[in-house]
Amino acid sequence: MTVTENVSAPAPAAALPPLAARARSIGGSPVRDILAVTARPEVINFAGGLPAPELFDAEGIAAAYRDVLAEAPARALQYSTTEGVPALRAALAARTTVRGLDTGPDELLVTTGSQQALSLLATALIEPGDTVLVENPCYLAALQAFGFAGARVVAVPGDEDGIDPAALEELVVRERPKLLYTVPTFSNPTGRTLPVDRRAAVARIAGRCGVWIVEDDPYGELRFEGERVPWIASYDGAGDRTVLLGSFSKVMAPGLRLGWLRAPAALRRACAVAKQAADLHTPTVNQLAAARYLADRDLDAHVARVAAVYGARRDAMLAGLADALPAGSAWTRPEGGMFLWARLPEHYDTTALLPGVVRHDVAYVPGAPFHAGEPDRATLRLCFVTQTPDEIAEGLRRLGEGLREVRR
Template sequence: MTVTEPAPSRAPVPPLAARARGVGGSPVREILAVTARPEVINFAGGLPAPELFDQDGIAAAFREVLELTPAQALQYSTTEGEPALRTALAARVTAQGLPTAPDDLLVTTGSQQALSLLATALIEPGDTVLVESPCYLAALQVFALAGARVVSVPGDEDGVDPAALEEAVLRERPKLLYLVPTFQNPTGRTMPAPRRRAVAAVAARQGVWIVEDDPYGELRYDGERVPWIAAHPGAEDRVVLLGSLSKVMAPGLRLGWLRAPAELRRACAVAKQAADLHTPTVNQLAAARYLDVLDTHVARVRAVYGERRDAMLAALPDALPEGSVWTRPEGGMFLWARLPDPYDTTALLPQVVRQDVAYVPGAPFYAADPDRSTLRLCFVTQTPDEIQEGLRRLGRGLAAR
């Protein structure tokens, strides 16, 4: 006779934390997964052009590090970052108009980690965070995961409106304001210098942190560089500047940095210790060597990306329906389009993808009240010929509605 053992009793495991249950995945990541087929011309990603990576130069930097200082390169490092890289980055930031010492910087595993560290160091559940409208959607994810209440500040083609910002600060008493003032993601717009001075003055009067995220600032194709908000009087002790090597060197190295006042920087370092101890040593040392030739590489990238931006701007009038409007960015990676009513870019995306082309609908970039007629296009990953063909496909997809 066979004896059947009773099934062991199984109690349910404890649930996920409320913050994890309430935050969804990245819509851009989900779109990229759907459109990974090689025949799709993908304007949805925010990916640098891989054919422009300086493979030889980066490989040489790694070889030098591994040949000359292998014990250091393969060992643990300090949480704050390798002194050689912090010294080189500080010199670069200083040369761009913001006096900076190596100890003012914390090296992070991409500037996305810097956002997460700041959220850990600054935000209590229920705190208010002010953002642009629309806003970089991965920042919205970070703030949501931290339990923040996210409020959009009204603005225009120059960014947040200073008067509306001051009203929002007085009404909401936020912990911080998050901005991408230069070649903003998703719109591509740049906040002019007078607006930056006014925003810095609001922060000085009202006592609020500004997180100034600048991953695209070196990718300028037209016009003159605009000084960081962090460089304006009154902003010295309340602006956190974030930078990244992802868009100008290689995103796979995951190298970013934050510049912050001492107390906040130390708090972020403690948060980083708990997260990953430190950013990979060998990557930091190789980057420190590569910074010597970075400007030459960036000049080449700017020339190519500028041509690609121009190709997209030239082809857009024939691709988008009559009545559409779009930004004309001076740099960066993106432009932003608004279609006439009643176009809904989220609803239209599946039929556009059937034409083997993709974009990002605008709705996920809004903290509230999304404009469903908007979309983001990345112009740096494809060649001018591919951009022209992709926009022809986009026009067919939009016309098929």
Template sequence: MPPAVPPPALSPRARAVGGSAVREILAVTAKPEVISFAGGLPAPELFDVAGLAAAYQAVLAQAGEEALQYSTTEGDPGLRAVVAARLSARGLPTGPDDLLITSGAQQGLALLATTLLEPGSTVLVEDPCYLAVLQVFGFAGARVVPVPCDEDGLDPEALDHLVSRERPTLLYTVPTFQNPTGRTVPADRRAAIGEVAARRGLWIVEDDPYGDLRYEGQQVPWIASFPQAADRTVLLGSFSKIMSPGMRLGWLRAPDALRQGCVVVKQSADLHTPTVNQLAAARYLADRDLGAHIATVRDAYRARRDAMLAGLPDALPPGSRWTRPEGGMFVWVRLPDGYDTVSLLRRAVEHDIAYVPGAPFYVAEPDRATMRLSFVTHRPEEIAEGLRRLAEVLR
């Protein structure tokens, strides 16, 4: 028998795009003795397991045949109506037909990349930026260009210059409690970003997974709510951080033509988001007080954020700097020159403490002295112990 011929190799994109650094760290640090500040994982003890179980039971008992059947690609009308009402109540008039229910906000990003980008298209991102979006744009074959940022986020003047020079298709931004830095773009800058997009001809993808997790300060309007940006901004949201990430429920609000394009792409990807999950979420939102649940989560996370901020001065070497987020899940740390958080991670894991090095969040030249610390998964006393271990590593 002649030797077997190997099958064709993976596509160049699949070979070129690396795995998620965060996911790889989580796999290494899954041991129960490890205190992990690495993943942006909601605290599981705060899930409303009883409320969600009751919602699933009610749906299966009362509408089981519908819940277990195929559904429309756009999403359950009842769930879309609830999401539309929540957005409208926060100052962004929205109807159910303005929305597409997605399998998590991450799928929304993938749908947009397929709908808007061709290989070689240019996209702009924050510097540093959300790590997983680099995978999405990488698989799309896009050229990713970072936009300079400061403590208030995207610099509108730098954005204007880059749009003029690079002719990008879209700007991707997490303007509220950004991942990884935790910073929030103020309202005047959001208006300026919308003005640049309107004047230069640019799509804005505004990702808002953390907006409900505000612990202090005033709510800032979405970029999508500014008139100059209304016809060119896609707003992504998710129930992952306020209800359950395992349900994989997100949504996409976009102008009609773009949303319809995403509907067609979703049909080719998974036909629709699981029916039973959508109906259970709609039932939960009808039967339970989501606002009260979010308030409970906020109170717990606020205490955890405060515990981390209180412990950082003693845990980090002199000359370190860090953000003080008004909400969200992350504190961004910059150690003094000479520290390399990538090299230090192995020693940290040996001390049963984990974080995410900052380098993977950069598109171009990384700052290897940076790290991202998530404060939501552990209780304050565990955070204090984790910072004690981190201090040993850094010494």
């Protein structure tokens, strides 16, 4: 007897639900994309925002980790409080106070890099559709963080000194934003620093009109000329509405992923709850090692050595730009930090030109993605800290050669 088995074809799999709209609408970092393309060792890369690795105090950091793990391994490898290890918060509060803003440990929340602080603030403050004001151009990852939160991001007009206070006040009155985000000292991407009078004006506007200020300061200690400018948070009227962000990424090492925020109590508590949902707390061993480093070593002396090297590298880049860039170009002259900003003549498009330039084994970041509104396609960002002066000179030679060739 023959038995016939009735085997039906499997039903087609149902389509999966789509990604969230915010994940579909926010692109990746153009800087990260460029770094992936230009990872070849022969490329002189002015695109990254990477501190010079040969200047890390690797010995001092390693000693701090060894001491912490030898003396308190159970504590170092255990869960910790969301707000941060008390010893590190106390050290950070002391450093902030010495730099001109009286701060107690309980006013700080330790974050996994200051980038996480931006994400926590976006979670705690922004509802979809809220308006966020930013300087123009603006730090790329801030635009990403606010975009993921569903914010409507509006650029504040400015000039070579940064935000125009009159334009800011007009936008605050008209748009009723939740916050203003700024990197007022050695800005990423421009390298410019907001002058004292404009900082005072920003503080007055925030107090008079009712808006949060998020003051991001990852580069402020890397000054190689000029006088230090006070934080906006230190001005009258700004104290109860300014969030100050800091980081060890540029002055100690980015791999530690250690940042912090200083904020009024209610907002700080909201950020702590958001952090609990994100990662519970920043790694304990990293925090304890940083606190030990601050206790045993002179971070200020280390930063001064780094800043001196960076100043020489900035000078090397400034010395070669006139020959590398086309006639009619202009660029900033930062007093510190890691970046300078250049603008080529109007008919240049630095995004379109980049692939041809990369064939000459040199890279930059096109300026267009740093703009919240209409991009200026003739702009570009150059990082001057990762290469030696000789490498910078060679990189600029390649850049000039590449720009001339792709424009033929």
